[in-house]
Amino acid sequence: MDKEQNYLGLAEATGSVKVHALHTVTDIAYDAIKALYFVNITKTDQDYNVISTLEVTTPKLIMAAGSIGTTKLLIAAKHQGGLPLLNEHLGTKWVNNGNGGTMRQSQSDNETDFFGGGGPASIKTYDFEDPNAPINIQLLPLKTGSSSSLFTIVLGVPSGEGYFDYDEDNVVNLHWPEDASKNVYDRFEEVLTHIEELGLGSFSDTNHAIGQAVTLHPLGGVPLGLATDEHCRLKGYEGLYAVDGSIIPGPTISNPSLLIAAMAERCMDSIVADIMQ
Ligand SMILES: Cc1cc2nc3c(=O)[nH]c(=O)nc-3n(C[C@H](O)[C@H](O)[C@H](O)COP(=O)(O)OP(=O)(O)OC[C@H]3O[C@@H](n4cnc5c(N)ncnc54)[C@H](O)[C@@H]3O)c2cc1C
Structure with missing residues (x-):
């Protein structure tokens, strides 16, 4: 965003814009x-x-x-x-973009069967097999010290939606129903289980409550x-x-x-x- 040839850089270069951080x-x-x-x-x-x-x-x-x-x-x-x-309509139509995630580890102690050659690239795959729960799965390799894993995130189309309101304590609250993206998460688990059955890595327990309560994409x-x-x-x-x-x-x-x-x-x-x- 703030590179010379991107939005903020170009805007500042006009001399008409000043960006005030903090x-x-x-x-x-x-x-x-x-x-x-x-x-x-x-x-x-x-x-x-x-x-x-x-x-x-x-x-x-x-x-x-x-x-x-x-x-x-x-x-x-x-x-x-x-x-x-x-x-x-202000405060309506809020979604977490069906975001959820889990960590994927190699099923053997020998990391080379999974991360050989420096590890996989970040990739994005689409699964449209279930028209009620199309999902997009993204793999983000993480390497910390000697251990490696794949952060595996899902995006989808939640069946529910969230909203904001304003309460008597003058606080703006965001309400995201507990099972608003259960349909996305269920499909995610189905796909992960299939991958596991093929012996292509095991997954951390996918916790529905936590998984559906996070978002990178509000x-x-x-x-x-x-x-x-x-x-x-x-x-x-x-x-x-x-x-x-x-x-x-x-x-x-x-x-x-x-x-x-x-x-x-x-x-x-x-x-x-x-x-x-
Ligand atoms: C870890 C992570 C990874 C992501 N990866 C990707 C990716 O690979 N590809 C992709 O497309 N998207 C990705 N996203 C999502 C993407 O970053 C967001 O969808 C996008 O930045 C949203 O843009 P925006 O302009 O709506 O808001 P933002 O980018 O959030 O910009 C809002 C700005 O307003 C400022 N602000 C907020 N409140 C105030 C206030 N009261 N006063 C002054 N300033 C305020 C904030 O500090 C911020 O700078 C990722 C998000 C996260 C968190």
Whole structure:
């Protein structure tokens, strides 16, 4: 992201953009009379000790704090009165992208039968045999000291979905039902068992509860076309946008970062046009 020829590097090279690290947005609000967004920020050191706080005002606000960061800020603003007109779809369509994982070890003491020649490459395989639970399995070799294993992760299409709410203690909560991605996990175990039967490695116990409670790919919360229009504009406000994983309204069955970047680029065409008006 911050390489010279990538988004942040190119943006900084225009001279119009300054990136402020270690600045955490704490809350946002819209003043309809001034037609300005007010953004409160806490500046910290690397241990998160507060150095100072500041307030920024802007006529256009583009949110890119990720599925959880953006959704959390918007839900808090909706309930605390800063952005009361955000609609009922805010906080919906959240998924863990069907993520889960386990470690795979060689079945023999002789590592060379499994990791001979330096170990396998990272690979990604798709299994569409069960149309109700298509999955994508990825193998990530890990070598620590003399031992090696394969971190094996799954992506899929969970049958359930999560949502955010705001409670009486002023806390934004994410609810992910216990068995929301059980269908993905069941299929994952079937495939792993088959591999084990073929003598191609044994697996750590796949713990459903833990497996379904983790994610590398949080998605949704500000679903495109529901909480926003088709161009990332938050419904209820002018000049407020979300351009991160929060707008993806469901699982992607693949790694999502390029899809998120593509969607953000697509929306930027409309956002630039809005700003130039
Ligand atoms: C270990 C791991 C491995 C992964 N591997 C892959 C992969 O191989 N391929 C792939 O496609 N995807 C991968 N992903 C997923 C990918 O990283 C995410 O889907 C993607 O980064 C999400 O992009 P985003 O812009 O929505 O949010 P993020 O990349 O999370 O960016 C949000 C930014 O906002 C900042 N932020 C949050 N809250 C605030 C706040 N209140 N104030 C100020 N700043 C804030 C965060 O610090 C962060 O910098 C991986 C994820 C993990 C965790």
